[in-house]
Amino acid sequence: MLLCAALLSGACGDDAPPGSDPTKPAPFKATQVPSSQGLAPAHGFADQSGGGIFATPTGGAVRLRLDGTKAALAAHPQNKATLGSVSATFRLGPHSALVETNSGLFLADQGWLIEPLWQEVLGTGIVATAQTADGAAWLAHPTGLYQLQGGTLASLKLSGQALSGITTMTAAPAEDGLPGLWFAREGKLNVVVASAPGVYQVRGSDAPLGNGETVEALAGISAGTGTPGEVWVLTSTRVLRRNPEGWSTVELPSRPEQLMGAGRFLWARAGGQLYTYDADAKVWGVAEGLPSGTPTLLAVDETGCAWVDVNGQAMAVTKAPVPRVTGLHQGMLVVEDGLALRATLPPGPAPQSVAFQLDAEAEIASTGPLFSLGGLEADEATLKPYSLATLAPGAHTLSVVSRFEDGTEARRAVPFTYQPLTTTPGYARDIRPIHEARCAKCHTTSPGRPLNTYDLWKSNAQLISAAVRDLRMPADGPLDPQGIALIQRWVASGALP
Structure with missing residues (x-):
């Protein structure tokens, strides 16, 4: 078990409402990629490289590609437990998911559903998962809050008692800027921070919740280059946002029923419409042109893509046909001085041009079909690595932009940290x-x-x-x-x- 020094301080009180943050969502014609497979209206996992892993209406698990077609996914032959009926999938890392079935939990990775060694410790009923800046995965379960790190599952306790009853959870900076894990319990808001390696504090929050106002959902926006992350809170009456300036109330046309965040993007379903917020551009949009009916958010990813179900039709929805980056994921620690990177284009009209940009340097044009940043080897099929040797250690952003005939563009920005080689391991x-x-x-x-x-x-x-x-x-x-x-x-x- 993971024993910790725990501290519960502060309280959700009767503070006056924070400053108002009115929104002016601009309508946009949503880019839609229908799925070839129907999906259940249950929690799913969206991969920032495209596609994701979802539950089907018949209780199966399906792995989808960027274009909505099915990819290989099967139970590993070494599993002892049968897969059972799938109820939901949850994020564990940039490209891996936790699949919950009526027979237990399975890790989805590279086309396999693998029975973890710790499965018997944790039964079904996962409420939420999140991954914090130290690489640990956190699992909220009816029996408590668990940390998965180094292949070991451990329970986080408060004064010797399990943190049961958590209803929602997300990773975002604490109010003092430290990396945090936010969760709601008994309608109130708390945050976990590491006070030392392996030692955690459970703090109360100064969120200005009024009498009777409870927390219904949490969403995190991750840090960008030089820009801290944020926590967003859907309460029983409104939406709250916490950034370095403090708490504010976000005014949407109606109170959302769903709120999800990934990377630098937030999605909300409110009044039968889908709204999205781009934290880098600081703009709101509202999707138009979706099939009639009330959409259900299944999952969102770091590119600004939302997977939704509308009257039984599943689809990926974006504001623009955003290119994906392979070889680099959001927040990655890079130690090699050369990376093989490429852009993958979504289905739809081909762009006139595709270019990469590292920080504020000049753009580097790229050609299809592989769209490699470093170009190709003599065989015209192998990606050449792009040299990062001139980069200073620290935070950077790689962007890839597609430009179209009508003058529009679609951009994917991936913040990462570069720490070049300083040792020679054996x-x-x-x-x-x-x-x-x-x-x-x-x-x-x-x-x-x-x-x-x-x-x-x-x-x-x-x-x-x-x-x-x-x-x-x-x-x-x-x-x-x-x-x-x-x-x-x-x-x-x-x-x-």
């Missing part, structure tokens, strides 16, 4: 302990490919680096940021023994 000293602690149970003989020797690690070095960097492996939960950086440094410095 396999025996640095990597083998990670393998034995986190990888050996699946990658000695089966079910994964064997990786139980230095030679096998070296020959698979690029695949391993990509899998841990994208938080797709290990299968029972991602490594901590230090472990991920160590493997990347080992690969980038020549995979020494």
